[in-house]
Amino acid sequence: MNWGEFFAMKGYGFYVWGSYGVALLIFIIEIVLVRHKRNITLQQLRLLRDAEKEEEGTT
Amino acid sequence: MLEICNLACTRGDHQLFSGLSFSLAAGELLQVQGENGKGKTSLLRTLCGFITPAAGEIRWRGQDIRELDEEYYAEMVYLGHLNAIKDELNALENLRISAGLAGCEVSDKEAIEALRHMGLRGRETLPVKVLSQGQRRRVALARLLVGNAPLWILDEPLTALDVGAVGLMQELIGTHLAKDGMVVFTTHQPLEVAGVELRRLTLT
Amino acid sequence: MAINWFKYSAPSTFYWLAGKLAPWFAWPSAVLFAVGLYIGFFVAPTDAQQSEAYRIIFLHVPASIMSMFIYLVMACYAAVGLIFNTRLSSMMASALAPTGALFAFISLWTGALWGKPMWGTWWVWDARLTSELILLFLYFGFIALHASIDDPRRADRASALLAIIGSVNVPIIYFSVKWWNTLHQGSTVKFTGTSMHAAMQQAMFTVLVACWFYAIAVALARVRSIILERERNTQWVAELPEARS
Amino acid sequence: MNPKPDNKNRLSLFGLLGLVISRDLMLAMRRRADVLTTLIFFVMVVSLFPLGVGPEVDMLRKMAPGVVWVAALLSSMLSLNRMFSADYIDGTLEQMLLAPQSMSVLVLGKILAHWMLSGLPLMLMAPVLGLQFDMSGQALWVLVVSLLLGTPILSMVGAVGAALTLGLRGGGVLVSLLVLPLCIPVLIFGTGAVEAVTSGMEIASHLSLLGALLVLAFAFTPWVTAMALRISME
Numbered sequence: 001m002n003w004g005e006f007f008a009m010k011g012y013g014f015y016v017w018g019s020y021g022v023a024l025l026i027f028i029i030e031i032v033l034v035r036h037k038r039n040i041t042l043q044q045l046r047l048l049r050d051a052e053k054e055e056e057g058t059t
Numbered sequence: 060m061l062e063i064c065n066l067a068c069t070r071g072d073h074q075l076f077s078g079l080s081f082s083l084a085a086g087e088l089l090q091v092q093g094e095n096g097k098g099k100t101s102l103l104r105t106l107c108g109f110i111t112p113a114a115g116e117i118r119w120r121g122q123d124i125r126e127l128d129e130e131y132y133a134e135m136v137y138l139g140h141l142n143a144i145k146d147e148l149n150a151l152e153n154l155r156i157s158a159g160l161a162g163c164e165v166s167d168k169e170a171i172e173a174l175r176h177m178g179l180r181g182r183e184t185l186p187v188k189v190l191s192q193g194q195r196r197r198v199a200l201a202r203l204l205v206g207n208a209p210l211w212i213l214d215e216p217l218t219a220l221d222v223g224a225v226g227l228m229q230e231l232i233g234t235h236l237a238k239d240g241m242v243v244f245t246t247h248q249p250l251e252v253a254g255v256e257l258r259r260l261t262l263t
Numbered sequence: 264m265a266i267n268w269f270k271y272s273a274p275s276t277f278y279w280l281a282g283k284l285a286p287w288f289a290w291p292s293a294v295l296f297a298v299g300l301y302i303g304f305f306v307a308p309t310d311a312q313q314s315e316a317y318r319i320i321f322l323h324v325p326a327s328i329m330s331m332f333i334y335l336v337m338a339c340y341a342a343v344g345l346i347f348n349t350r351l352s353s354m355m356a357s358a359l360a361p362t363g364a365l366f367a368f369i370s371l372w373t374g375a376l377w378g379k380p381m382w383g384t385w386w387v388w389d390a391r392l393t394s395e396l397i398l399l400f401l402y403f404g405f406i407a408l409h410a411s412i413d414d415p416r417r418a419d420r421a422s423a424l425l426a427i428i429g430s431v432n433v434p435i436i437y438f439s440v441k442w443w444n445t446l447h448q449g450s451t452v453k454f455t456g457t458s459m460h461a462a463m464q465q466a467m468f469t470v471l472v473a474c475w476f477y478a479i480a481v482a483l484a485r486v487r488s489i490i491l492e493r494e495r496n497t498q499w500v501a502e503l504p505e506a507r508s
Numbered sequence: 509m510n511p512k513p514d515n516k517n518r519l520s521l522f523g524l525l526g527l528v529i530s531r532d533l534m535l536a537m538r539r540r541a542d543v544l545t546t547l548i549f550f551v552m553v554v555s556l557f558p559l560g561v562g563p564e565v566d567m568l569r570k571m572a573p574g575v576v577w578v579a580a581l582l583s584s585m586l587s588l589n590r591m592f593s594a595d596y597i598d599g600t601l602e603q604m605l606l607a608p609q610s611m612s613v614l615v616l617g618k619i620l621a622h623w624m625l626s627g628l629p630l631m632l633m634a635p636v637l638g639l640q641f642d643m644s645g646q647a648l649w650v651l652v653v654s655l656l657l658g659t660p661i662l663s664m665v666g667a668v669g670a671a672l673t674l675g676l677r678g679g680g681v682l683v684s685l686l687v688l689p690l691c692i693p694v695l696i697f698g699t700g701a702v703e704a705v706t707s708g709m710e711i712a713s714h715l716s717l718l719g720a721l722l723v724l725a726f727a728f729t730p731w732v733t734a735m736a737l738r739i740s741m742e
Contacts, residue, residue: 010309012316015380019319019373020300023326026365027477034484041488045495045506071414072496107606109741111348133608141599147538159527160600162608164519400689407685411676420739421672425686428668428732432690435721439693443700 060084061106061210061241066115068101075101076262077114085209085239088232088255090246093262099245100140102262103214106243107137119210133162135210140218142199146188150174150198153187158205165205173204178224192219203231211235213244225250272351274490275499281483281490288483292476299469307462316380320463323373325471326366327391329478330398331433333363337405338430341423353419354493356426357409358486362478364402370395390441397436401429415493524609528617529624535594536625542590547629550583554637565642572641573651573702577695580630580659585684587626588666591618592737596674605741611734619660619667619730627659643706650705650715657718658698664729665690671736693721 009016060083067077075098083089091099104110106117108124108131117124124131144153151170158165165173174183177197187195196219203211211232217225225248232242233252244250251257303321310317337359344353374392375385386392405422412418494500519527536543557575558568595601604614634655638648669687673679701714 006304009315009318012314012380015316015376016318019322019376022372023322023369026369030362030365030481034481034488037488038484041491042506045491045500045503048495049501049506072493107602109602109605109738111742129608129610132606135606137602137606139599139602141597141602143599143603145535145598145600147535152534156527156531157600157603159519159524160603160607160614162519162524164523397689397692400685404686404689407682408672411673411678411682414742417739417742420742421736424668424732424736424739425672428690432693435693436689439696439717443696 060120061243062118062121063106064115064118066102066105066117067113068098068105068110069113070098070101074113079115079262081260083241083243085241086236086255087241087258088236088252089241089243089258089260090250091243091260091262092245097262099262100214103137103139103212103243103245106212107135108132134208135212136161136203136206136208137212137214138199138202138216139214142195144187144195144198147186149184149186150179150190150201151183153198154201154205157199157202161202161206161208163206169205170201173201174198176204177201178227193221193224196220197224200228200231203235209240211240211242211244213242215245215247217246217248217250229253272349274351274354274494275497277351278487278490281487285480285483285487288476288480292473292480295469295473295476299466299473302462302469303466307466308460313381316377319373319377321466321470323370323377324467325474326370326373327395328471329474330363330367330370330395333359333366333478334398334401334426334433335430337363338426341419341426345420345423345427350419350493351490353423354486354489355482356423357419358482358489359478360402360406360409361485362481364399364406366474366478367395367399367402371399388444390437390444393440393444394433394437397440398433401433405429519609521609521613524607525613525617525620528614529621532618532621533624536621542587543625543629546583546587546626547633549586550579550630550633551637553579553582555640558640568641569643569706572638572643573647573654573699575641576634576637576651576655577658577699580627580634580655581662581688581691581695583630584626584659584662584666585687587622588670588683588687589680591622591667591670592674593670593679596741601737601741605738611737612730615667615733615737616730619663619733622667623660623663627655627663631655631659643702647702647706650711651702653715654698654701654718657715657722658694661694661718661722661725662691664725664733665694667733668729668736671733671740674737674740694718697721 007013007017062082064080066079068075079102081089091102093099101110105112108117108128119127119131119134143157145156148156151167151174154170154174155165155167158170171183174180177200179194179197179201182190182194187198190198200216216228220228229250229252232250233255235242236252236255299321303318307318309315337356340352340356340359343349344351344356371392374395378387379385405426408425409418409422412421491500491503491506500506554575557571561567561571592601595604605611607614631652634651635648638651643651666683666687669683669690672686673683676682697714697718701711701718704711704714
């Protein structure tokens with residue numbers, strides 16, 4: 001079997017790969033967003049802590 | 060009668076107070092003090108059952124108010140920052156409806172008497188829209204006169220009241236305490252009731 | 264062996280546990296996707312009626328199942344959070360919602376791409392499709408309500424109530440749409456009773472398990488951020504090594 | 509120890525229900541514009557459809573039940589915000605939560621008042637609009653009956669949404685987002701009944717399903733709304 005034939009899916013390539021492609025894209029976006037959110041949360045935690053430390057230092 | 064055991068309250072993610080315990084017997088007057096943001100209003104709202112305490116319990120006649128529910132509500136009156144007064148209605152209608160919500164039917168005669176007692180003679184059938192802030196507050200306070208609930212929970216009852224009305228309020232509380240009532244309140248103004256020792260609870 | 268389950272319902276312990284567990288679901292999920300799709304594309308034979316287009320089924324059916332299943336799990340978590348006032352279950356509910364909405368969307372998308380070559384139209388007002396669309400709306404409602412309430416406790420409780428009402432309504436909606444559909448035009452969409460090849464079943468099942476693992480992994484990862492956000496004022500968060508600069 | 513207060517002047521449950529309904533109606537009468545705006549919105553939306561799709565009588569007759577029902581759904585969404593927000597802002601809702609009677613009964617009173625002010629006028633207005641769409645007399649009759657059974661459900665389900673979104677920014681749009689999907693069965697059976705009568709099929713099943721939904725909503729929504737209100741007031 002050659003790959004060109006495989007990707008053509010007997011003329012249904014657009015529909016089949018459109019489905020799987022978009023699903024893959026969505027999964028990747030979700031994973032990136034989850035990681036991004038984790039980084040943001042940790043960064044906020046650090047900022048919060050630094051701010052508190054500074055306050056303790058001044059008082 | 061009212062017992063508070065080890066009460067804690069949180070708003071959002073910061074703790075307002077914790078480990079709060081006190082009790083209130085018939086004929087006692089309790090003032091809740093504390094700076095702004097220390098949870099005075101939250102404490103009163105917790106006593107009303109609006110806010111679920113983070114820990115501890117509130118007991119009325121020895122039972123948790125969560126279990127008593129409607130029985131407890133039949134024996135208390137709460138007056139908050141908001142007057143619960145409708146602009147479109149007149150003073151008389153407002154009083155009759157708020158008494159009805161509190162579960163007691165009030166005749167026109169009783170209602171008019173209460174409003175007159177609060178110094179609103181001649182204004183009973185005017186729409187509340189045209190009354191001043193102080194007069195609206197009096198309409199709200201008139202609710203205390205028509206019910207027969209032993210526990211009063213008053214959040215800043217004296218705001219917007221003039222000197223005469225403050226005196227009236229003191230007299231009202233005095234009579235209520237003399238009838239074995241109980242009052243929990245917050246205020247920024249001095250309030251003294253003749254012949255009754257004022258207990259103070261300070262939230263820090 | 265006695266395990267203290269309550270210990271794991273404390274956010275601090277669960278944060279650690281979720282961090283440990285997430286990779287154990289993430290990697291198997293990737294492997295299972297690969298295996299499932301290999302079976303689906305290389306082992307399973309071409310369908311006699313639908314030719315190659317039927318291969319969308321290996322994604323479409325698992326996504327549809329997951330979208331409904333996640334809604335139920337979410338509603339259960341939310342209900343537990345509402346009744347027993349456990350913070351962690353409410354957090355799990357809000358961690359699951361976006362993933363569930365994604366699966367609902369994938370299900371609709373692949374359904375449309377499948378429908379076009381098979382029925383000649385992107386969309387039919389079939390009971391299944393319409394209910395799936397409404398399920399997506401219910402997810403949106405849950406997420407939107409949760410997002411617009413500032414107090415996290417109130418947000419948890421309010422959206423929990425909504426999720427429960429939604430789960431009561433889903434069957435009613437499904438049957439009413441089904442009825443409406445049969446009255447209108449007669450169901451144009453029928454899954455013809457061709458017996459499925461064993462390899463097709465295997466592929467579909469493997470992808471379903473992969474989706475399942477994926478959902479668990481993502482929800483665990485997301486709930487860790489939610490825990491940190493909500494518990495930011497506690498001592499144990501302050502002592503976390505990853506929060507140190 | 510204090511004796512418990514006597515129950516001489518205690519208000520009965522029906523008394524409370526009557527009080528709440530008459531109060532809401534009285535308030536609405538003193539502020540008629542609110543009710544009229546919803547009604548005018550309803551009439552306007554329905555009248556816009558022929559302008560959008562063209563004046564062919566056959567098509568209009570076919571569309572009529574759907575158009576009337578969707579317009580009813582939208583205009584009842586508009587009025588939902590009013591249900592609790594005024595009472596929330598001026599503190600009356602706090603007092604209602606402290607009422608020594610069942611909160612569900614109180615909520616039921618508010619729902620019924622809301623229906624009288626939104627669903628009932630729509631129902632009375634619907635035949636006139638149906639005539640614009642050239643509906644037959646029989647179809648108009650069924651349309652009114654279906655609205656009579658269906659609009660209370662909209663008020664009841666809507667009450668839950670309104671209670672959940674109380675005091676939130678953007679509450680108006682949010683409430684529609686939450687409530688509209690839940691109202692789909694009502695729409696289906698409501699329009700289904702009218703369509704059935706025009707195509708000569710039997711209508712009893714549609715109407716009885718609508719009735720079943722009404723009973724279900726009547727049994728649960730006041731209670732759920734009361735719970736939602738408690739959550740929102742915390």
